[in-house]
Amino acid sequence: MINRLKLLLACLALAMLGTSCVHLKEYQKSRLKDSEMALSNRKVEKNELNFQSYREAASGANAGKTGGGCGCN
Amino acid sequence: MRKVYLSLVGFSLLCRLNAWSQTKTDTVPFNKTNVSLYKPVPLDPAEKDTTGYRPRQLRVDEVNFVSSYYQQSGDHSAVRGGIGDESVTDLANGLDLNLVWYNQKMHKNTLAIGLGFDYHSAASQAYVSATGASSKTGTRIYPSLDWTVENEKKGGSFGIGAYYSGEYNYQSLGADLHFSQKTADKNGEFTAKFQGYFDRVKLIYPSELIPNTTTSDGGTVVTSASGTILSGDGEHHRAGIPSSPRTTLTAAFSYSQMISSRLQIMFLGDVVTQNGYLSLPFHRVYFANRDTAVVEKLPSSRFKLPLGVRLNYFVGDNIILRSYYRYYQDNWGIKSSTVGIEVPYKVTPFFSISPFYRYYDQSAAKYFAAYGEHTAADQYYTSNYEYSKFQSSFYGVGFRVAPPKGVFGWQGLHELEIRYGHYTQTTGLISDVVSVSLGFK
Numbered sequence: 001m002i003n004r005l006k007l008l009l010a011c012l013a014l015a016m017l018g019t020s021c022v023h024l025k026e027y028q029k030s031r032l033k034d035s036e037m038a039l040s041n042r043k044v045e046k047n048e049l050n051f052q053s054y055r056e057a058a059s060g061a062n063a064g065k066t067g068g069g070c071g072c073n
Numbered sequence: 074m075r076k077v078y079l080s081l082v083g084f085s086l087l088c089r090l091n092a093w094s095q096t097k098t099d100t101v102p103f104n105k106t107n108v109s110l111y112k113p114v115p116l117d118p119a120e121k122d123t124t125g126y127r128p129r130q131l132r133v134d135e136v137n138f139v140s141s142y143y144q145q146s147g148d149h150s151a152v153r154g155g156i157g158d159e160s161v162t163d164l165a166n167g168l169d170l171n172l173v174w175y176n177q178k179m180h181k182n183t184l185a186i187g188l189g190f191d192y193h194s195a196a197s198q199a200y201v202s203a204t205g206a207s208s209k210t211g212t213r214i215y216p217s218l219d220w221t222v223e224n225e226k227k228g229g230s231f232g233i234g235a236y237y238s239g240e241y242n243y244q245s246l247g248a249d250l251h252f253s254q255k256t257a258d259k260n261g262e263f264t265a266k267f268q269g270y271f272d273r274v275k276l277i278y279p280s281e282l283i284p285n286t287t288t289s290d291g292g293t294v295v296t297s298a299s300g301t302i303l304s305g306d307g308e309h310h311r312a313g314i315p316s317s318p319r320t321t322l323t324a325a326f327s328y329s330q331m332i333s334s335r336l337q338i339m340f341l342g343d344v345v346t347q348n349g350y351l352s353l354p355f356h357r358v359y360f361a362n363r364d365t366a367v368v369e370k371l372p373s374s375r376f377k378l379p380l381g382v383r384l385n386y387f388v389g390d391n392i393i394l395r396s397y398y399r400y401y402q403d404n405w406g407i408k409s410s411t412v413g414i415e416v417p418y419k420v421t422p423f424f425s426i427s428p429f430y431r432y433y434d435q436s437a438a439k440y441f442a443a444y445g446e447h448t449a450a451d452q453y454y455t456s457n458y459e460y461s462k463f464q465s466s467f468y469g470v471g472f473r474v475a476p477p478k479g480v481f482g483w484q485g486l487h488e489l490e491i492r493y494g495h496y497t498q499t500t501g502l503i504s505d506v507v508s509v510s511l512g513f514k
Contacts, residue, residue, distance in 0.1 A: 023258050028334040031387040035475070036395070036417040036425060039329050039339040039383050044471065044490040044510035047141035047165045051506065052467070055498070057435055057460055058401035058409040060323070060343040061381030070243035070274075072198075072353055 134173040134183070136513040141165045147458075147502035150197035152279070154357040154366055155444040155456030157200065159502070163193040180222050183232075187217035201355045202280040213240040221251075228255030228262070242275040242355075244316075261330040270321040275314045276354045282368060317350035335387040341399075345377035358454045359445050369455045371440055377403040381411075391419035401435075407460065409435035417473070427471040429494075437462040458500045469494035475512075488512035 024032075031037065041049060041062060053059040143163040150157040167189040174182050191213040201207040221232030229252070236247035251266040322345070329339040356369035381399035388394060397413040415429035438460035440453040447454040471492035480486040490510040497503050 022331075022333050024260050024331050024334060026259075029331065031335055032331055032337055034387065034393070036393045036419075036427075036473070037337065037385050037387060039337060039385060042471070042490065042492075042510075043137055043139055043512070044492045044508045046139050046167060047143065047508055048467075048492075048494060048506055050165070051143055051145075051163075051496075051504070052433075055459060055496075055502065055504075056409070056433060056465065057403070057405075057407045057438065058377075058379060058399070058411065058433075060325070060345055060377060060401070061341040061379035061399045062397075070240060070245075070353075072243065072355075 129175040129179075131172055131174040134171040134514070135169075136171070137167075137169040138511045138513075139165075139167045139169075139508060141506055141508040143504060143506045145502065145504035147498075147500065149456075149458040149461075149500055149502070150200065151353070151356045151369070151455075151457035151459070152197040152200045154359040155458065158196040160196040161193060161504075163191060165189065165191045176222075178224075180224050183219075183221045183223070185217075185219040185221070185234075187215075187219075189213075189215040189217075191215075200279075201277060204280075207280075211241055213238060215239070219249075228259055229253065236270075242277050243272065245270055245272040247271070261328065264327045264329075266323075266325040268321075268323040268325065270319075270323075272319040272321070272349075273316040274319055274350050274354065275316045277314060278354050278368060279357055279366060282357075282366065319347065319349035319351060321345065321347045337385055339383040341379075341381040341383070343377070343379050345375075345379070347375040347377070349373060351375060352455070353457075356455065356457055358447055358456050360447050360449050360454075361445055363449075367454075369457065370453050371455055372405070372453055375403055375405055377401070393417045393419075405460070406437070406439035407435055409433065415471075417471075423474065423476040425473045427473065427492075429467075429469060429471065431467040433465045433467070435463060458502070461500060463499045465496060465498040467494055467496045485513050486511060487514045 049062065141164070143161070143165065145159070145161040147159040148157065149155050150159040167187065170186045172184040172186070176182055192210070193213075194210045196209060198211065199205045199207050199209045215236070215238040217234065217236040219232060219234035221230055223230040231252045232250075234247075234249040234251070236245070236249075238245040238247075247268060247270040249266055249268040251264065253262055253264040255262045323343055325341070325343045327339055327341045329337060331337045351373060352369045352371040354368055357366035358369050359366050379399055379401040381397065384394075384396045386394045386396075393416070395413075395415040395417065397411070399409075399411040401407070401409040401411070411431065411433045413429065413431040415427050417425045417427040419425045438455070440451075440455050441458075441460040442451075442454065442456065443461075444456055447456070469492065471490060473488070473490045474480050475488040478484065480489045488511070490512075491508070492510075493505070493507045495503075495505050
C-alpha cells in the first residue's frame, strides 16, 4: 500500500513538474479539447461500468456512481 | 531510490515556484511599444456584436440515449451457495436531457434530467425458492436530477443532485453535492463530490429458510416472498416484507491538469464508507459437512479506498491513447488493480474506431470461501464469487460517428457511438455487452 501511494505521489510530482514548465494558451488546447481526449468515461460506457461494479468487488475512482442499485443477480 | 524520489519531488516544487513567479504582474512601469506583425481583420459592422447580448432563455442543450444488451454465463450462483447456473441477460436503457439557461449574473445553469429502465432475466433468481419456481425476471427504474451553476468567467461551478433506484427487492435514494474550480491559467481543475445513498434491502430469504408460519399475539403470521400475511382474526392482511437499511457515503476528489498541448492527466480518489445490511438475504452459504444452507453473513460496515489516474495523449494527428489505472483497497481484505487502455484511431475527423483492453486483478475477501468450505466457527461467511480471488479481461471495439451535418444527414443526431465488449473472469464467468449511444442537439 505504502509503495503504491509513493508511486501515486511520484506521478503527482511528475505532473507538477510538467505543468510547471508549460502554460498553455487557448489556441494550444485544440487537441486537448477533442471529445476523445476527455478525461472521463464515454457515455456509451455507462452500463459497462455498472456491470463491472456488480461483478467485481472494487469500484470507484472513475468519476462515476459509487452506490445505488442492487446488482443482485 | 529515496534520493531519486526526493529529488523528483523537490525539483517539481522548484519548477512550480519558478512558474508561479513568472505569472505575477510586473510592478515596474514599462513603456516599450508592442511590435507585432499581426493585424486583426476588421469585423463586418453588420456582424459585430456591440451589445454583449447572450440568450438567457431555457433551451435544450443535449439529449442522450444509451441502450445496452448484456449477456452472462457462469456456474457460481451466489443464490445457490457458489454453485449453479448464473446466466443473466439484461437490457438497460437510459435517457438524459440537459437543459441550459443563464441567470441574471450570466452564470450558466444546467439541469440534467435522467431516466433509466432495465429489464433482466437471471437463472439464479429462480432459486430463491428451493425448487427453482421463483420468477427469473425483474425490472429496475432509476430517475435522476442534477442542477449545476457555473461561473464561466471564474471557472468555478457548484451543483446538487438527487437519485432514485427502485427494483422489487431493493430501493435506493441518493443525493450529492459537488463543486469544481479551475486554476488561474485554466489549465487545471479541482473537483469534489459528496454523495450519500440511503438504500433499503428487502429481507427476502431463500424459501426453505423462512419460517412458514409463526404464532404471535396478533395471530398467525405467514411470510412469503410476496409479503407477510397476517391471519389472526379470520381476516387476511398483506403487509410489506421487512427491509433493512444500507447507507453509502462517498467523498470523491479529482484534479486534472493539461501538461502539454497533447497530454493531460487526472488524479482521482474516493473515500467510501458503507454501513448497515451489507449481505444479501437470499444468498445461501453451505458449511462443510452440512446439507442445509444458511444465509450469507457479512460485516455491517465497510471502508473502501480507490485511487486512480487517467492519462490521455494525442499521438500525431489521428491516434489517441486513453489510459487508466486504479488501485483499490478495503477493510474486508480486498486489494485490486485495474489497468485500461483504449486507442481511438480517427479515420476521418468525424469517424473513429477505438479498440480497448482492460485488465483487472483482485484478492479475496477475508469472508469468502467456496461451496461447502465455510465452517460454523466462521464469524462471517459468503460464497459470492464477487468476493473471491480472480483476474478478469475485458476487450472490444467502439465506433464513433459525429459528422458536422449530423449522422445519416440528420442534423439533430450529432453523435452515434456503438461499442462491443467481451468479458472473461478466471472464475469461469463470461459475458458480452453491446451498447449504443445516440446524442441529439
